[in-house]
Amino acid sequence: MKPVLLVLNLQLPAHLEQMAQSFPDFEVVYAPEAGQAEAAIAAHGARVQSVCTIGATGLSAAQMRRMPALRLVCAMGAGYENIDVAYAKAHGIAVGNGAGTNDECVADHAMGLMIAAVRGLVRLDKATRAGVWRSALPLPPNVSGKRLGIIGLGAIGAKIARRAAAFDMEIGYHNRKSREGAGYRYFGDVLSLAAWADVLLVATPGGAGTRHLVNAEVLDALGEKGFLVNIARGSVVDTAALAAAVRAGRVAGAGLDVYESEPAPPAELLELDAVVLTPHVGGWSPEAVQNSVDRFIANMRNHLDGKPLVSPV
Incomplete structure (x- = not known):
């Protein structure tokens, strides 16, 4: 046989x-x-x-x-x-x-989630379909010129950084150690990176060592004008803490391709229109x-x- x-x-x-x-x-x-x-x-x-x-x-x-x-x-x-x-x-x-094999696709998707979250594209789409004109809506912020903090400057993180540079974003990152020749600002811990960033983007591997690396304390450091994007693994972000932060206005919004409840959608986030969700398709094309x-x-x-x-x- x-x-x-x-x-x-x-x-x-x-x-x-x-x-x-x-x-x-x-x-x-x-x-x-x-x-x-x-x-x-x-x-x-x-x-x-x-x-x-x-x-x-x-x-x-x-x-x-x-x-x-x-x-x-x-x-x-x-x-x-x-x-x-x-x-x-x-x-x-x-x-x-x-x-x-799918780095380019994931990096593209990360940029899409970031733009959708920061510019509020899902909310704007719903408002437009309901007949709401721009004069009745708050001004969505720029993406260009913002500070992007990347957790995990590996191959995918580096490709995201290259794309973000084309948006004139200032880029910082956290790894276990600085990456030689990276050319971006290095932060020795996630908390200080979050406090500096306008957008905190998760591109680090999953597993026990990074579980809930992005927790309530990190989200509070990111702040009321900050956005979270996760294209890595759902386990890295404390979903309950993120939901609480968005509801309370302690974080402006999020774009997530991954979440702890996969393949079920994250129930805590479904009613939050400041959160953009996709079904773990970042690497799919x-x-x-x-x-x-x-x-x-x-x-x-x-x-x-x-x-x-x-x-x-």
């Missing part, structure tokens, strides 16, 4: 066919729902040699134990927070991701998804050929 390539994340039929054609010696088993994944592991676990997943779905140590032939796990996006990397590496399982599929195939091919992964974790 053929070894199995287990695919745990949503795929288009054409991309599943691309995987099957790329690896004809493998049986491709598609199981994008939790129940399907459990059934697939129960039925095929002994033959699974490669797993394709995403950071939000991940792959646990318990699941890996049930796949004794497993040799490769790849996340299609940049995130891999729910893959037990320590267990995998301790058991000779290579781990890769799709770093760089035909181009970005194809790039991610191509990268997974390149990682798996290199692994089968005994070469280093294109983008190892």
Whole structure:
């Protein structure tokens, strides 16, 4: 019987066919729902040699134990927070991701959310449809000239900074340490970055180390004229604290592509028209998804050929 390539994340039929054609010696088993994944592991676990997943779905140590032939796990996006990397590496399982495959798309989406939140585009759209003319509305602020504070100046954060520079925004950032040659103002902690910024943008990885990094104290530092944008992971922002801050007018608004309740919408924020929400599509476009599929195939091919992964974790 053929070894199995287990695919745990949503795929288009054409991309599943691309995987099957790329690896004809493998049986491709598609199981994008939790129940399907459990059934697939129960039925095929002994033959699974490669797993394709995403950071939000991940792959646990318990699941890996049930796949004794497993040799490769790849996340299609940049995130891999729910893959037990320590267990995998301790058991000779290579781990890769799709770093760089959707960076441009995420950066574009981040700018869209920022403009929509600061300019109040959703509220303006609703007002226009209701027959309200501009003279009855408050003046929406500029985006250009504002201070943008980026939490996480990695590859995506840097692309967002480049786009923001075209809007004549002043850019600051916080990382665990300053990034050599970045050319932007570095802040040693999130609180001081928030106090400086007009817009605080989250582009840092998720996981236990960044959970609720943006909390009530940080939001209070951002202030009543400040805006929050999150295109990273919902866990980084304390949703309840954000809802309370927006309701009380302690923060002007927010644009979120990710939230703690995924895939359910964030109930605390749904009635707040100062908050713009999208359903974790920042990295989704035909181009970005194809790039991610191509990268997974390149990682798996290199692994089968005994070469280093294109983008190892």
